[in-house]
Amino acid sequence: MMQWTVRLEARTSAGEVTTTELVTFSRPGVVSTLAEIGLMLTETKTLLAKLQASMLCGQVAEYAAHHRACVECGVLRPLKDRRTRRLQTLFGTAEVEAPRFKVCRCRQPVPMTGVTVSPVCALLTARCTPELERVQAELGARTSFRDGARILEALLPVSPANHESLRTRTHAVALQLEAADRQAAAEVMAVRDEPAKAAAADANRPVVMLDGAYIRAVPGHQVRNFEAICGKVEREGQPTRRFALVRSVAEQPHALLRAALQGQGWREGEAVTAISDGDPALPALVRSATGSSVEHILDWFHLSMRVHHVEQVMGGLCAVEPPPLTPLDLAQIDVERLRHLLWNGDHERACEALGRIVSWAKDATVLNDPAMEARAKRLVARCTELRDYIESNEGALIDYGERYRAGKPISTSRAEGTVNQLVSARMNKRQQMRWSPRGAHRVLQVRAAVLDGRFGHQALQLAA
Ligand SMILES: [Zn+2]
Numbered sequence: 418m419m420q421w422t423v424r425l426e427a428r429t430s431a432g433e434v435t436t437t438e439l440v441t442f443s444r445p446g447v448v449s450t451l452a453e454i455g456l457m458l459t460e461t462k463t464l465l466a467k468l469q470a471s472m473l474c475g476q477v478a479e480y481a482a483h484h485r486a487c488v489e490c491g492v493l494r495p496l497k498d499r500r501t502r503r504l505q506t507l508f509g510t511a512e513v514e515a516p517r518f519k520v521c522r523c524r525q526p527v528p529m530t531g532v533t534v535s536p537v538c539a540l541l542t543a544r545c546t547p548e549l550e551r552v553q554a555e556l557g558a559r560t561s562f563r564d565g566a567r568i569l570e571a572l573l574p575v576s577p578a579n580h581e582s583l584r585t586r587t588h589a590v591a592l593q594l595e596a597a598d599r600q601a602a603a604e605v606m607a608v609r610d611e612p613a614k615a616a617a618a619d620a621n622r623p624v625v626m627l628d629g630a631y632i633r634a635v636p637g638h639q640v641r642n643f644e645a646i647c648g649k650v651e652r653e654g655q656p657t658r659r660f661a662l663v664r665s666v667a668e669q670p671h672a673l674l675r676a677a678l679q680g681q682g683w684r685e686g687e688a689v690t691a692i693s694d695g696d697p698a699l700p701a702l703v704r705s706a707t708g709s710s711v712e713h714i715l716d717w718f719h720l721s722m723r724v725h726h727v728e729q730v731m732g733g734l735c736a737v738e739p740p741p742l743t744p745l746d747l748a749q750i751d752v753e754r755l756r757h758l759l760w761n762g763d764h765e766r767a768c769e770a771l772g773r774i775v776s777w778a779k780d781a782t783v784l785n786d787p788a789m790e791a792r793a794k795r796l797v798a799r800c801t802e803l804r805d806y807i808e809s810n811e812g813a814l815i816d817y818g819e820r821y822r823a824g825k826p827i828s829t830s831r832a833e834g835t836v837n838q839l840v841s842a843r844m845n846k847r848q849q850m851r852w853s854p855r856g857a858h859r860v861l862q863v864r865a866a867v868l869d870g871r872f873g874h875q876a877l878q879l880a881a
Pocket residue numbers: 487488489490491492521522523524
């Protein structure tokens with residue numbers, strides 16, 4: 418039989434040393450299998466839990482002893498009683514002594530009989546350590562609460578390791594992050610009158626890319642789905658900053674975006690570019706966050722998708738009847754020009770082309786060919802759709818080619834990646850996953866921070 422005993426030697430700042438025996442592991446004198454070599458997970462959990470309890474109790478006892486002395490006269494205050502407090506940690510729940518002291522005699526005869534002081538209660542401001550809260554919240558944001566709890570329980574002596582506790586901690590951290598964002602939003606600096614700096618800032622203005630995503634609502638909610646707004650703020654030389662919110666439950670939706678802009682060095686009064694689809698609520702959110710005018714660009718991807726629909730129906734028509742030199746041929750030439758015209762910012766000529774395609778397709782619907790007629794009707798519908806889309810977003814259409822050649826973003830396709838990262842991967846992973854708007858909003862706050870790498874220890878201390 419071989420045995421290993423782990424002893425902990427603790428030394429206080431005064432130099433007092435105490436030794437505690439933590440655990441003893443034993444194995445056969447000569448092992449026979451690979452599984453008998455080295456530490457086991459269960460042993461490690463026991464060791465960690467005992468080490469944690471021992472360290473914690475020692476520190477808290479030192480703290481209580483230090484705070485027993487009266488601040489006025491230095492005499493030790495009389496002990497009223499000894500209570501215990503529990504603290505949840507990554508390495509188990511520790512029970513610590515929390516002595517209560519009476520008010521010092523030097524303060525009497527002030528009528529304070531019955532008044533007691535508990536320094537340990539003042540130290541333990543929460544039921545868990547900040548580290549446990551952070552790890553639980555990060556897991557809760559990355560994976561389902563149940564899976565997160567299983568991972569924790571499998572690897573650490575953490576308690577409690579249930580999914581409710583993960584949910585509670587994720588929500589608590591989300592509230593801290595939101596509060597920190599509101600504060601950052603309130604502290605945005607105003608731009609000062611420095612023409613050189615202003616020009617430099619304008620040349621490298623932040624680009625906000627926004628997109629909406631639908632999340633399935635819990636049963637009993639008024640709607641079947643609700644929308645989350647997701648996006649990112651990009652600025653050259655800065656790490657990308659993600660944000661996400663459910664508008665109906667965010668305390669100050671614009672503050673979350675404003676904080677993201679502030680994180681990119683944006684100052685009040687500096688221009689911002691917003692790229693989004695045709696939903697007017699999205700650029701409106703950016704305007705309310707910046708408090709000033711915003712250059713809005715219609716997302717090329719959403720525009721291009723609608724051109725693609727027209728091209729697809731046209732392709733179908735040509736398959737029915739290979740084009741001789743007929744009006745169909747002419748319409749096809751117009752369809753082929755659409756993408757090029759819109760890419761170069763020539764939406765007026767694109768609309769003219771659409772008008773010609775529609776009038777041709779309307780003629781085609783009266784032909785005596787039912788297959789042709791159905792497809793021609795679909796072409797009219799797709800063209801009308803594209804034209805309405807162009808007209809309702811006229812102010813946000815630009816010369817995409819020029820902007821693209823200048824190396825600037827023209828599409829939220831990167832923001833859609835954000836939607837996938839933020840929403841799809843966590844919220845719709847399994848079809849049965851349903852959310853309350855509040856629950857989804859809070860998980861999104863933590864998830865965005867985790868994906869950005871903003872979720873360090875420091876960030877939480879700032880938010881606390
Ligand atoms: Zn005193």
